[in-house]
Amino acid sequence: MIRPDGVFMDGRSGAVPKANEHYSKPVAELRGLYHDGAAFDDFLRESPHAIGYEVAGYRQPGSDIFFGTTTMYPGKIGDEYFMTRGHYHVRDDCGEAYYTQSGTGLLLLQTREGETSEVEMGPGVCAFIPPGWAHRSVNTGSNPLVFAWFCQTTAGHDYGDIVTRGMRRLAVERDGHPTIVSNPAF
Numbered sequence: 001m002i003r004p005d006g007v008f009m010d011g012r013s014g015a016v017p018k019a020n021e022h023y024s025k026p027v028a029e030l031r032g033l034y035h036d037g038a039a040f041d042d043f044l045r046e047s048p049h050a051i052g053y054e055v056a057g058y059r060q061p062g063s064d065i066f067f068g069t070t071t072m073y074p075g076k077i078g079d080e081y082f083m084t085r086g087h088y089h090v091r092d093d094c095g096e097a098y099y100t101q102s103g104t105g106l107l108l109l110q111t112r113e114g115e116t117s118e119v120e121m122g123p124g125v126c127a128f129i130p131p132g133w134a135h136r137s138v139n140t141g142s143n144p145l146v147f148a149w150f151c152q153t154t155a156g157h158d159y160g161d162i163v164t165r166g167m168r169r170l171a172v173e174r175d176g177h178p179t180i181v182s183n184p185a186f
Contacts, residue, residue, distance in 0.1 A: 002061075002062050005018070007058050009069050009148050012101070012102050013071065014070065014101075014146040016056040016057075016069055019056035019057055023054070023055055024054045025085070026049065026050065027052045027075075027077075030052060033163070039078030052072065052073060052083075053073060054070070063153060064154070065151065065152055070146070072084065072103070072144060072145040072146075073139065074142050079174070080172050083108075083136055084136050085162060085163070087135070087136075087157045088161065090157065091131075091152070091156055092132045094151065094152045096135070096149060096151040097128055097129065098126070098127040098137070099126045100123055101148060102144070102145070103123075103143050103145030103146055104141035104145065105120075105141065106119070106137075106140055107120075107121055107129070107135060107137055108137075110133065111133055118171075134162055136162070140173075168182065169183060170182075
């Protein structure tokens with residue numbers, strides 16, 4: 001029998017003391033996602049062990065949902081802000097929700113058919129990610145971006161198209177402000 005539980009998620013650090021899943025994503029593992037390859041190489045020469053983001057998850061065996069936090073660190077590669085890999089769900093009928101606890105950012109979304117959308121992420125914003133939409137989070141601020149996420153356990157992650165083709169839109173800094181531009185490589 002699945003038992004009820006209360007799970008603390010620290011809105012500043014993203015720590016989840018009861019997390020039973022956790023991983024850190026080094027920036028070095030995000031090669032090919034940033035449009036400026038030379039800037040990526042320069043960044044890695046200076047910060048070879050930099051962490052882009054961390055994920056802490058809580059999952060009960062037999063449950064149909066799981067949740068956790070993502071903590072994205074501030075930084076840029078060239079003019080492009082630190083971001084997550086981005087993914088579709090393996091199951092196209094599964095959505096997801098992101099509740100921003102601290103920091104500022106953007107959620108980039110796209111369908112396989114080419115429709116795009118963006119949602120601003122800031123404290124108190126709960127972003128709804130409909131089924132069938134790829135999603136990538138971007139930290140546009142100078143502090144960590146921390147958000148809680150909620151998803152079906154069977155949704156799965158499909159990174160294939162995003163890794164090979166990228167996202168149609170990029171979040172870059174222009175004149176000191178986050179700006180959405182078309183991906184020149186798409």
